[in-house]
Amino acid sequence: MGYGEFVEYCVKGLVANPEAVDIEVIEEGDAYVVRIKTDPEDVGKVIGKNGRLITAIRSIVSAAAEKKGEKAFVKVLTDSDE
């Protein structure tokens, strides 16, 4: 149970190519950052129309973090982040 598992569950359920999904959780200062890597074709499916899917994922992750008294952020990596 953790940020990475939740994000992975959602992202794999949204994309066309779940095999290519790679989720990494890193610590940056006092916060956890969940980094989502997908097939470039699938980036839009994770973000959603007007960013609504990624906003929903973020809002659940931040509530989950609040429960534990932590901070957590979600980042979608695109090619330019490589």
Next chain:
Amino acid sequence: MGYLLEPEMKEGAEGSGRTLEEARQNAAAALGLSVDECDFEILEERAGGLFSRAKFVVRAVPKAVEKGEAQPAQEEAPTESEPITATEEDGERARALVEEMLAQAGFEVEVTVESLTGKYVNLKLQGPDEELIQQKKGAVLDAIQFLGNALYSHGRQESARLTVDVGAYRSKRQQVLEKLARDIAALVIEKQEEAVLDPLPAHERRIIHNALKDMEGVETYSEGEEPQRYVVIAPKS
């Protein structure tokens, strides 16, 4: 609430179990039929907390050849006709999906199917993390509902839709929105000027449309792009 069958159908067999599916299998087996060959009525549905077990009791009856008008009334705006009717399988699949999703996020809530209305599976969350989910004007709850729908309908042409409620959040919110709609409509009629509401999610806009659809002297419509789409209440001549 339960899944209503024709009231005169009282024959059949009961079955119980710790999940709805288990209860249905037991009830169907008691009749010597498969789950697909039966209709079910839920007699008892206990969510089960963290320390108590969930319990379901259902009555199975052989499926009627012609089901007649057993469909529950839809709470839809008249413009959106929709042939899909959520089944108990949809309900269980949706419940399991949302439960898994929330467990992954570390939320301590139980998910139950409260009712099936038209194409909607209405889910309810109960447990220690209810308040956490209601915060920020229901933004977390809306996120769960939105994401749940996206995951549920992934890879399906047409499918049932989910609504997710926690505590009595949505039913209270519905009362607030209905009162707001009526109060603003009264002002619109009095001043003969249209009123623009704050942006609302789709299911809340529908509450406004439905609250005013039979009211004389006003009409409602939505404008703008999601997620900033909003309702306009206008005088109708």
